[in-house]
Amino acid sequence: MTRLPILATLVVVAAVAAMxxxxxxxxxxASEKEALLARYEANLRSAPLEVTDRVDLDSDLFRRARTICGGGPRPTRIEGAGKFGFRLLADCTAMDGGRTLVVQLGTTPRPATGARWNGGPVAGYLTPAPDKRSVLRRGFDHAVPDPMIVADPPLAGLSANPAPSLAEVPNNHRSYAFQWFAFAVSALIIYGLALRGRRKGRA
Structure with a gap:
């Protein structure tokens, strides 16, 4: 009977166990994400909340929210919005709690616009504000993004923003789990074939 190569077997067993x-x-x-999606779905039906320092984006995502943005004219910035063209963002200091957040005023098919916004009442739903950090930095820094209100109805004479969608929160964890289990089975099969070839070579 051919003895198993100890080191190679230990490496394969450790790799399979890790997979x-x-x-x-x-x-x-996947179970955690499903619970989170259920909470977000409930948020879509919840009563609007007032934006204060107690807003928790992890639990309040997609919930309708309202506030009053104080101050003078707010500088706007333009970012891509897929099929909606471009979205206009403005900074807001919420008078209800003094919290600074971003407001997505609305969308426009053209990147150049003369839209201006002087603050005032804002109603819409909560999403994460655009994250300016690099992909590498986000990999090490897991801080919760700042909240953003997507205005509904839109402001500054702009076109409507996209409606909230749970499809923005993908749940691919079960497919990832299947892939890891498949990798483990494949590793065992490959190692078994290698041992079989090794035995035939010594026969």
Missing amino acids: VALGFWQLGR
């Missing part, structure tokens, strides 16, 4: 552990971790993450 299986990652698969079960992804299953756990």
Whole structure:
């Protein structure tokens, strides 16, 4: 009987164990994400909240919100909005709680616009503000993004913003779990074939 190569076997067993552990971790993450999506779906039907320092974007995402933005004219910035063309963003200091946040005023098919906004009442739903950090920095810094109100109805004479959609929060964890389990099975099969070839070579 051919003895198993100890070092190679230990490496394969450790790798397979890690893959299986990652698969079960992804299953756990899938359950967490499903609970989060259920909460977000409930947020779509919840009463509007007033924006204060107590707004928790993790739990209040997609919930309708309102505030009054104080101060004079706010500088706007333009960013791409996919099929909607471009979106105009403005800074807001909420008079209800003094919290600074971003307001997505509305959309426009043209990148250049003369729209101006002097503050005032804002109603809409909560989403994360655009994240200016690099992909590398986001990988190490898990800070919760600042909240943004997507105005509904739009402001400054702009076109409507997109409606809130749970499709913006993907839940791919079960497919990731399947991939890790498939990798583990593949590694065992490949190692088994390698051992079989090794035995035939010595026969």
